[in-house]
Amino acid sequence: MYSGSVADTVSDMKTCDKKTILIVDDSLDNQTLLDLIFTSKGYDAHCASNGSEALHILKELPSLPDLILLDAQMPVMDGYQFRLEQSKDERIKSIPVVVMTGDTDREMDHNMLNPLGVLIKPLQIKSVINSISLYLNPTGI
Numbered sequence: 001m002y003s004g005s006v007a008d009t010v011s012d013m014k015t016c017d018k019k020t021i022l023i024v025d026d027s028l029d030n031q032t033l034l035d036l037i038f039t040s041k042g043y044d045a046h047c048a049s050n051g052s053e054a055l056h057i058l059k060e061l062p063s064l065p066d067l068i069l070l071d072a073q074m075p076v077m078d079g080y081q082f083r084l085e086q087s088k089d090e091r092i093k094s095i096p097v098v099v100m101t102g103d104t105d106r107e108m109d110h111n112m113l114n115p116l117g118v119l120i121k122p123l124q125i126k127s128v129i130n131s132i133s134l135y136l137n138p139t140g141i
Contacts (some may be wrong), residue, residue: 020044021135023028024054024082025100026074031124034069037129043136050074051082058092065095066136069119072101072112075135083113 021043031047038045046065048054050075058064059084068086072079075120079099087093099112102121116135119128 018042018044019062019067020046020067021132021136022046022048022054022057022065022095023049024048024068024074025071026050026077027071030048030071030100034128037125038132042128049076051077051079051085051118054082055089055092058095063090067116067132068095068097069132070097070099070115072099072103072108082112085113087113 021034021038023031023038023045025031025034026048026049028049029047032112035045035047038049044065046057046061048057051070053076054070068085070079070082079101081102084095086095086097097112098117098119099108099115100119100121100123101108108118112118117131119131
């Protein structure tokens, strides 16, 4: 469940120069909301329901995303297995990943192969917006 108003917080997000985000989450509601938020600010967004689907999308995309927003717990292939597969593929291993989790995994950084960041579920819209803006535009320009 998200808190905060989408309409209020989407306007706070800085407009970007067509960066691409791959959203990997088994919740269709999360995919839809995150896609709406990111595309409304000019990001290209792609969605996958699990790690296996995400790997397939990454092979098919003509250009790689600038960031992967990855759920830790999913059926078929979870975020942990996705990160292992990502680390083995030269083409995609350098794509930064932000993990979304409701887990209390104290070793999340280690177990997820040192992601760029971790967002704790339930997600706070303003926190997601601020984090993604920071990760994709660290200089604020």
